[in-house]
Amino acid sequence: MIVLTGATGGIGAALALRLASRGEHLVLTARDHDRLEQLAGQVHAAGGTASVHPCDMRDQEAVTDLVRQVLAEGVPDAVVVLAGHSIRRRLAASFGRPHDLVRLAGTNMLGPATLILGLLEPMCARGSGRVVAVTSAATRIPTPGWAAYAATKSGLDTWLRALRPEAAARGVGMSIVEMPLVATAMAAPTYGASPRGAMTPDQGAAMVLRGLNSRRTLVSPPWVRAGAVLSQAAPTTAARLAGVGGDVAARLLRRDRPARPAGRGRA
């Protein structure tokens, strides 16, 4: 039995179908009940079984309830945390908006941590299991505009890294997947529907599967690891590069450029 948060998202749904083809039983969660039911139907058609549990990760009581509902089905073999929310906002637009951090912390850190903690206890008692958390390349390469998103993903990452040795001693492995750009609904507002160089949702799902199926503690592209080393070894240079690089990258990656307002186009 595998618990999947963010199951109805681009990467989550692709992962659910890959796991279904192995005949797994999936506990699917996200907020939208209809989309969960629809996905459960696809999981059944693909050879798996599924139960659906709508839950808003920002609601701590609802997450605690979700833990109870999952444990009523059994102690999971694995928990995959994919639920996520991103906001891209530069500094000038962030003034007066501390609630962005609160919203993102609920979805990206506090809700997932509450769920993991609730399920980790019986998994540790049993002496086996796996936790896979999908964070972001943005946690290793801090980029203007993504401050609140990267901070909340980093919070979950740091929390899991510190728990990991003790969980491993109790038989539960943990893997962090530092996801690069994937062409899903989350990426679309910034980079368009099919950004240059983005992975497909299925390729994203394959990355998550590497964390689930192996004993790897980190699944991360080489360029993200290199960025992490540069950020630590040369933080001033890294900050300067990030300052100019973020906007340039957003322009280069976006294939379907937004139309220019009338009268501002070049002849």
Ligand SMILES: NC(=O)c1ccc[n+]([C@@H]2O[C@H](COP(=O)([O-])OP(=O)(O)OC[C@H]3O[C@@H](n4cnc5c(N)ncnc54)[C@H](OP(=O)(O)O)[C@@H]3O)[C@@H](O)[C@H]2O)c1
């Ligand atoms: N796409 C990328 O380029 C990219 C890059 C780096 C990391 N990631 C990470 O990869 C993961 C999957 O992203 P994706 O690209 O598949 O995004 P997506 O298509 O936007 O899916 C997001 C999923 O999270 C669920 N969700 C959002 N807010 C929630 C909340 N408050 N409570 C419970 N569930 C919530 C959504 O379902 P409901 O709306 O029904 O709740 C949906 O199932 C995320 O953690 C994301 O941060 C993505």
